[in-house]
Amino acid sequence: MKIERLKKGDIIGIVCPSMIPNPERLERNRRTLNALGYRVQFGENVLKKHPRLPGLRA
Secondary structure, three states: OOOOOOOOOOOOEEEEOOOOOOOHHHHHHHHHHHHHOEEEEEEEEOOEEOOOOOOOOO
């Protein structure tokens, strides 16, 4: 199976399942990817804190 390369205008989805993301870094990376011609979509829960795991975000 051959995977197609990303093209300008394609969407890149970002999720952070195992770490606390830095909001400023996420925004900087979004701007960089936008400047390269890609659209960025963050996962619904990328910045939400998990209620049962102290210090972790889900």
